[in-house]
Amino acid sequence: MVNMAVILCGIAMPNPVIAASGTFGFGEDFARLYDINCLGSFSMKGTTLSAREGNPTPRIAECASGMLNAVGLQNPGIDKVISEELPKIGEFYHRPVMANVSGFSVDEYAEICRRLDGQAQVGWIELNISCPNVHGGGLAFGTSPHSAAQVTRAARRATVKPLIVKLSPNVTDIVEVARACEAEGADGLSLINTLLGMRLDLKTRRPVLRNITGGLSGPAVFPVALRMIYQVYQGVRVPLVGIGGISSAKDVLEMMLAGATAVQVGSANLVNPYACRDIIKALPDAMADYGIKNLNDLIGGAH
Amino acid sequence: MKQCVYLIEENEQIAQNTYRIVFSGDTSAFTAPGQFLNLEVSGLYLRRPFSVCEWEKGHVSIVYKVVGAGTQKMSTFKRGREVDVLTGLGKGFDTENSGPRPLLIGGGAGVPPLMMLCKMLLAQKKQPTVAVGFGSAGEAFFQDAFRNLGVPVSIATMDGSLGAKGMVLDACRMDACTYFYACGPIAMLKAVCAASCSDGQVSLEERMGCGFGACMGCTVITQRGPKRVCTEGPVFDKGELVW
Numbered sequence A: 001m002v003n004m005a006v007i008l009c010g011i012a013m014p015n016p017v018i019a020a021s022g023t024f025g026f027g028e029d030f031a032r033l034y035d036i037n038c039l040g041s042f043s044m045k046g047t048t049l050s051a052r053e054g055n056p057t058p059r060i061a062e063c064a065s066g067m068l069n070a071v072g073l074q075n076p077g078i079d080k081v082i083s084e085e086l087p088k089i090g091e092f093y094h095r096p097v098m099a100n101v102s103g104f105s106v107d108e109y110a111e112i113c114r115r116l117d118g119q120a121q122v123g124w125i126e127l128n129i130s131c132p133n134v135h136g137g138g139l140a141f142g143t144s145p146h147s148a149a150q151v152t153r154a155a156r157r158a159t160v161k162p163l164i165v166k167l168s169p170n171v172t173d174i175v176e177v178a179r180a181c182e183a184e185g186a187d188g189l190s191l192i193n194t195l196l197g198m199r200l201d202l203k204t205r206r207p208v209l210r211n212i213t214g215g216l217s218g219p220a221v222f223p224v225a226l227r228m229i230y231q232v233y234q235g236v237r238v239p240l241v242g243i244g245g246i247s248s249a250k251d252v253l254e255m256m257l258a259g260a261t262a263v264q265v266g267s268a269n270l271v272n273p274y275a276c277r278d279i280i281k282a283l284p285d286a287m288a289d290y291g292i293k294n295l296n297d298l299i300g301g302a303h
Numbered sequence B: 001m002k003q004c005v006y007l008i009e010e011n012e013q014i015a016q017n018t019y020r021i022v023f024s025g026d027t028s029a030f031t032a033p034g035q036f037l038n039l040e041v042s043g044l045y046l047r048r049p050f051s052v053c054e055w056e057k058g059h060v061s062i063v064y065k066v067v068g069a070g071t072q073k074m075s076t077f078k079r080g081r082e083v084d085v086l087t088g089l090g091k092g093f094d095t096e097n098s099g100p101r102p103l104l105i106g107g108g109a110g111v112p113p114l115m116m117l118c119k120m121l122l123a124q125k126k127q128p129t130v131a132v133g134f135g136s137a138g139e140a141f142f143q144d145a146f147r148n149l150g151v152p153v154s155i156a157t158m159d160g161s162l163g164a165k166g167m168v169l170d171a172c173r174m175d176a177c178t179y180f181y182a183c184g185p186i187a188m189l190k191a192v193c194a195a196s197c198s199d200g201q202v203s204l205e206e207r208m209g210c211g212f213g214a215c216m217g218c219t220v221i222t223q224r225g226p227k228r229v230c231t232e233g234p235v236f237d238k239g240e241l242v243w
């Protein structure tokens, strides 16, 4: 028997695999396909204070081993998430979920955290300060240690729930931002969000995405994400959630070796709706292949 | 939605740059014409969505136009190849509201889903009329197949090499029908809705990340707020759309 259970910021999970925000909706479409209680957890679609329609389409483009999205945080707003989505989730998912939140001001982030604070099923709050697809929001806070610290401080005061700050790779020194968030009371850090990119259409000679730029994700970003987890692990003490291009059980092991306590699987869900389940099923054999009895022994093992 | 492995029974060229694949496999997830499947093309990261042209128990066909890397690769798929597909996606056409004389309007790669729709309407003892438009005579397909069903067909081509010269609307009258169904380029759909005097349904296309509702990549703004083309669509009522 192998041990896959891990503890993320005080919350026990049966395995380290979390479905990433924006690629799993509010879980419902997947719960119709398989029993998602097999997951470590899932992170809900990025939620803002008011409802957002998102960016104009096309919002999706493709590239070698990956994709670009410019969805722009389309979501029903925090009140609907609390009154409609969370009760629905309670019917098919029986563990703590991660609430991914985004805002356009420090106060907005704090207000959303306050409203989520009393929600029993919300385990962790994941502060998305790294969305590259909304102007004046998200990413703007994640690109400087100073503003990242401000958001973290305000959110910290607004909730007692474990607070995970989701970092952007679109920075010169991610360790600096990570340290700033840790200093303001972040209980954990998740990384990476998408890398800013674009594609052009040779026929029209125009950008494929209406938003011009979008966020790159998928297997193409795995080495970047792995490198950043490795670096951040050396700079902070809080647990890390490794995100970016994970599509196999081996990727999970590699990310944990670099320093992740848990991982998130994003784009892989979009091309294979069973990706998370398949990865979890494959984990015990992959662990056995490399002589791993307890996943916890692996965390940061590469250092 | 159901993930399936389909076997390619045939993959034949039926017009210029246009191919038809017949698959065998589990078709139980399809419930209405106008639904689509999302096909994995090895070597490409995202799946490719295609409307179902026709299905019967154990067999399903699609008709596709070669427009880029994915469809180019598909055109080389040989009989006997297995492909991974997400099936039974989206909400298809509703045949209940059609009245006795529905008009089916298709443009180019939008024509395929009208075949199953037409057959179902005929089976319901309705009298459908078909109007199709293509770039040129070489690209035209299915006009004879519709005629063989006993359905009146009008054709337009942009270069006038077959039927009326111009858009599909130049070849048909919209005032005689009780309802319309349209699938094709967005400009055609807009023109059809503007010219129509009856209710109807249109099938929209949008670039897709997943095809089953998870990514919010395919949103259109409707009278009832943002909707996903892959899940609440691809077929929408004329009255729902905000052009």
Ligand SMILES: Cc1cc2nc3c(=O)[nH]c(=O)nc-3n(C[C@H](O)[C@H](O)[C@H](O)COP(=O)(O)OP(=O)(O)OC[C@H]3O[C@@H](n4cnc5c(N)ncnc54)[C@H](O)[C@@H]3O)c2cc1C
Binding pocket: A061, A062, B036, B046, B047, B048, B049, B050, B051, B052, B062, B063, B064, B065, B066, B067, B068, B069, B070, B071, B072, B109, B110, B112, B113, B204, B205, B206, B207, B208, B234
């Ligand atoms: C619901 C639905 C039903 C469709 N049914 C048919 C059909 O029956 N027959 C047919 O020939 N085509 C159909 N299409 C369009 C078809 O999906 C695209 O032509 C195809 O994906 C192009 O792939 P490519 O790799 O050859 O082109 P590329 O240009 O290389 O594709 C690059 C990316 O753009 C996307 N893309 C390109 N054009 C379109 C488009 N028009 N709509 C959506 N995504 C696009 C591709 O999926 C891919 O992600 C349908 C599209 C949708 C959304």
Ligand SMILES: Cc1cc2nc3c(=O)[nH]c(=O)nc-3n(C[C@H](O)[C@H](O)[C@H](O)COP(=O)(O)O)c2cc1C
Binding pocket: A020, A021, A022, A023, A045, A046, A047, A069, A071, A073, A100, A128, A131, A166, A192, A193, A194, A216, A217, A218, A219, A221, A243, A244, A245, A246, A264, A265, A266, A267, A268, B209, B215, B216, B217
């Ligand atoms: C379509 C799409 C939507 C996303 N939406 C969000 C979001 O709302 N909030 C967020 O923090 N990250 C969002 N992300 C980023 C992912 O959660 C993840 O960080 C990123 O895609 C890298 O992981 P991957 O390579 O496994 O996809 C989104 C990604 C995609 C592809």
Ligand code: FES
Binding pocket: B207, B208, B209, B210, B211, B212, B213, B214, B215, B216, B217, B218, B219, B228, B229, B230, B231
């Ligand atoms: S394509 Fe992903 S939600 Fe429609």
